[in-house]
Amino acid sequence: MRVVIAGNNVEKAPEVIRKIREETGNNDVHFLFLDLASLASVRKFARDFAALGLPLHVLVNNAGVMLEPRGETVDGFERHLGVNFLGHFLLTHLLLPLLRASGEPGQATRIVTVASATHYVGELDMDDLQGRAAYSAHAAYAQSKLALVLFSRRLQRLLTSLGDPVTSNAADPGVVNTALYRHTCLGMRAARKALGWLLLKSPEEGAWTSVFAAVAPELEGVGGRYLRDGGVEAEPLGVTGNLGLQRRLWAEGCRLTGIAWGDPEL
Template sequence: MWLLSLLPLVRLYLCGVKVLLYQLFNRSLTLPVLPKQNGRVAIVTGGTRGMGFETARHLASLGMHVVIAGNEKEEGTAAVKRIREEGGKGKAEFMFLDLTSLKSVRQFVQTFKARGLPLHVLVNNAGTMLVPETQTQDGFEFHFGLNYLGHFLLTNLLLDVLKKSGRHGCCSRVVTVSSATHYGGVMDMDDLNSKRCYNSLGAYSQSKLALVLFTYYLQEQLTASGFPVTANAVDPGMVDTALYDNLWSLAQALKKPVVKLLFRTPAEGASISIYAAAASEMEGVGGCYLYNGKKKQSSDISYDSELQAELWKKSCQLVGLQVA
């Protein structure tokens, strides 16, 4: 049994080494000149700090009305103040959202819809990593519940607004932040809560694989119905954010000298989300896995259409949505 628990660790550490070697020899994405986004509305989850804040900040600088969705009110207020002080033409505001609670997700959507605002960009950015075995308020494994299921429900409940807000030639966009760890992810449909053999890295990689599977299936449904909405998954690389705060002490010590040399800054990590959300080159383009400004092949299992459909159906059941 202990050997089985080591396999995901080995796969993920090898994946991490590969990413760091790439980042050692390749510069991060330099954003092209992006078109103004005046009049467009975006929601960025986890937008109070790190990559989420940098994403919200940049979209607001382009003229967007950005709703920062997060579960820390003080951080949210501070983030909005910083963006406003920069004097961009856009608008920033904070709305409370706890992705570990399906009730909170529903309340957030209800409040947002009551305002009658359009929605042109949804950035599913919030996430957690390496959390000790614990559960969300609804009893789901924490990584799976926060990183994936919360965003799955949020996206589905906002789809009608995204569809109404987009038009052909100017589509609405769903941007979902995954990770290279998805390459080592295993999707056990009979054990999505990782109860058989819990491993925080394995649980994290499963949640990131789920986000890619979800993105591809969502795009397939949107395309089949002809809706002016695109969905893409993005990979920011290894970025120096609070995600690594849960590393054990020795790993923290070993990480410090590596960070400045090899890790991306939050602004650099956010560039791929910003690109997917606003670049002219991405107009009407969906169903992609984007890394460092390029379309990249995701894991083989992520293209399994039967697994995509099965996960979608199971996810609908878990969050209480009617299966389409």
């Protein structure tokens, strides 16, 4: 199995690759630079990956930022929106031709988008997605995760309508002990440092749901699901099934990233 890790930390990449190769016995693990805070970087990554001449059977949209003070990407997007949603939106669009070409009836390729239970308290402000009028780090993060669930569900509608051998599912990893908490309050950071090993999932445990969505035989040809707790199907927030809201967000994603993607009537 060939694994390509996309990331923006060139310094850590060699050590990560070494550990994966040692632990799995798979030497076919590689790194390609990708900065989701830059649409130009996303486009370059897609070109670089295509140049490898490899099939693409699974795309895991995993990267993200959480609870950051308001800042903007190099393209001028609020960072939660730009990194968590728009970067993945464009990346999936650019890699979809490879996913289509790599799938076949009875052996669909898979898109796994990492969501969060935080989406349940999210609200999508279509008049101010950038948080310029009023900004809350919590609201911006929840909104970005809500946007990802809406995206994942509408993407499956598009794939189904076209008869593509590709599925789209959302995976909720749970509360995981990672560096994402570096922007939380001092008390929460202290509690995580002292008790994170006991109260939070380890990164390995947090990856279980995504891995299940990526490889489970029972999900062959199955899309449009929201998965949690290692692969249990759950109901996402009801508004994520609102077709009108899905269309509006999709259209805005296309406008902001400068692409034309999909049937606007779906």
